[in-house]
Amino acid sequence: MAAAVAAIRRSSARLSSILRFPFSTIAPHSEPPASAGPNPFSALRSAIHSESDPNRIAELFQSSAHLPRFHAHRDLFGFAVQKLARARRPDLVERVLSxxxxxxxxxxxxxxxxxxxSLYSSAGMPDQAAATFDRIPDIIGRPRSDKSLSALLSAYLHNRRFDLVIKTFNRAxxxxxxxxxxxxxNILLQALCRKGDVKTASNVLEEMGKKGVKPDIVSYNTLLSGYLKKGDDDRFEAILNEILNNKGLEPNVVTYNCRISKFCQISESRTAEELLEVMIxxxxxxxxxxxxxxIRGFIKEGIVSAAVRVFKxxxxxxxxxxxxxxxPNVEIYVLLIRGLIEQNEFCEALAICKECLTKKIAPPFEVVKELIDDLLRDxxxxxxxxxxxxxxxxxxxxxxxAWKKLEGALSL
Incomplete structure (x- = not known):
């Protein structure tokens, strides 16, 4: 382990050298020459990926800011901000971005x-996102457009600041x-529906046309999902009929997923499966x-064999x-393993568990223990x-x- 850490530090040191010297004499916005050595952007990403110290990540990022066209490498910005946000260091996010x-x-x-x-939003810093929005006219020398408004609204939505979505939209x-x-x-509609105020969202949808803003499939899907969560069957069907009878709207995967969820809610998973084939x-x-x-619907209905069929x-x-x-993701694997264990289908549960483990996806320990206990009883x-x-x-x-402790308690 010590050797690996030392190797990473040597790599970081080499990167710092690469970033400081080869391009220091290149004019701003020019492209680095092909003979300049290792790609500094690839080297930076590799170093950030290997580094666990958030302060060092910020230092590596800042040491490369002088490179030509560095600002164009969106993935580097996103990757660095993501790691700093996961380390819960908004101060460092501000240091590298501002x-x-x-x-x-x-x-x-x-x-x-x-x-x-968007970067501030992904880091859980909606106030800094708003401050950036406020500075736009001074920086670019012209008024903001709906593009920046939607970005700010999205930042508030992403951070569950639903009241600020509504307030900012209304004052725009x-x-x-x-x-x-x-x-x-559409962002306003999502905020209202996530607050549970689907009635107001429906009014907004009706007003859009009057203001010359044509609702799209996202607008209608948002209401469809809102009424699904509310359990309002009549309004769900009304919105669905509007979608199906409007020649300007094309149902998409979200539309079909809402319909599939509706059928599964009322224990009609076979109909949902048929709708899946229509969709395809x-x-x-x-x-x-x-x-x-x-799959969840069939398991809820106790038809595990059908759930396995959909899985295949x-x-x-x-x-x-x-x-x-x-x-499949871990949720689908766990649903199937649990469902099969409940039906005493240990061989099928074992096969699916092995597939899950082969993909290096570890199910919750209690699910694995339950399977192991049943295998031992069998x-x-x-x-x-x-x-x-x-x-x-x-x-x-x-x-x-935790696994070692659990393993020690097994009768093996």
């Missing part, structure tokens, strides 16, 4: 500043001189939520790029030991000691 807002080399564009609003036309477009309206036939690619909802169907559905099939000692061995291999970090 200089770019006053740097004369930074682009004087609204789009560039919208990126910073008169106080900010911005006419909210469809994206800003129309060229609309289902996602994990589509399959997970139906998932393997035949390709992702958008067509390169591979959808891969005299499948070797199979139980195999599960234990695989769990021991993939368990990492703070969970290692």
């Amino acid at each position: 200089p770019f807002l006053s740097d004369p080399r930074s682009p004087k564009s609204e789009g560039f500043l919208v990126r910073f609003i 036309p008169k106080e900010l001189g911005i006419s909210p477009g469809v994206i800003s309206h 036939s129309k060229g609309i690619q289902p996602n994990l939520m589509s399959f997970g909802t139906i 169907r998932m393997r035949t559905v390709k992702r958008k790029n067509g390169s591979e099939s959808l891969s 005299s499948k000692v070797d199979e139980a030991r195999d599960v234990v061995a695989k769990m021991r291999t993939i368990t990492k970090g703070d969970a290692v000691d």
Whole structure:
């Protein structure tokens, strides 16, 4: 371990050298020459990835800020901010981002500043996102547009500041001189629905057309989802009919997922499965939520064999790029393992658990223990030991000691 840490520090030191010297004489905004040595941006990302000290991450990031076109490397900004946010260091996020807002080399564009609003949002810093929004006219020399308004509203929504979404939206036309477009309206609809105020959201949807803002499928899906969560069947069906009868709207995966959820809520998972096939036939690619909802529905109804069938169907559905099939997440694996154990289908539960472990996904310990206990009661000692061995291999970090303690209590 000490050797690995030393190697990382040597790599970081080499990066600092690379960042300080090879490009120090290059004019701003010029491209580094091909002969300049290792790609400094790749080296920086690698060093940040390896570094666990948030202060050092900030130092590495700042040491590269002088590089030509550094501001254009969005992934580096996002990656660094993500690591600092996970370390709960908003002070360091502010330290690495704020200089770019006053740097004369930074682009004087609204789009560039919208990126910073989004970065502050992802770091859980909506107040800094708002401060950036306020500075936009002074930095770019012209008024803000709906683009920056929607970015700020999204930051508030992402951080569950629903009242600020509503307040900012309402003051936009008169106080900010911005006419909210469809994206800003959609964010308002989401905030209202997440507050549980679907009635007001419905009124907003009706008013959009009167203001010359045409609602899109996202607008209607937001209301559809809101009424689904409210359990208002009549309004759910009314919004769904508007979608299906409006030639300007094309139902998408969210629309179908709402309908699938509705059927599963009323124990009609077979109908939901049929709708899944209709969806696929129309060229609309289902996602994990589509399959997970139906699997959960069948398990709730006690039809575990049908849940396994849907699970296997998932393997035949390709992702958008067509390169591979959808891969189950830990929630789907756990649903199936638990459901199969309840039905005493230990062989199938074991097979799915092994697949989960092969992908280095560790189910909750209590689920694994329940499976192991059942295998032992069924005299499948070797199979139980195999599960234990695989769990021991993939368990990492703070969970290692907890697993060792659990493993010691097993009758193996």
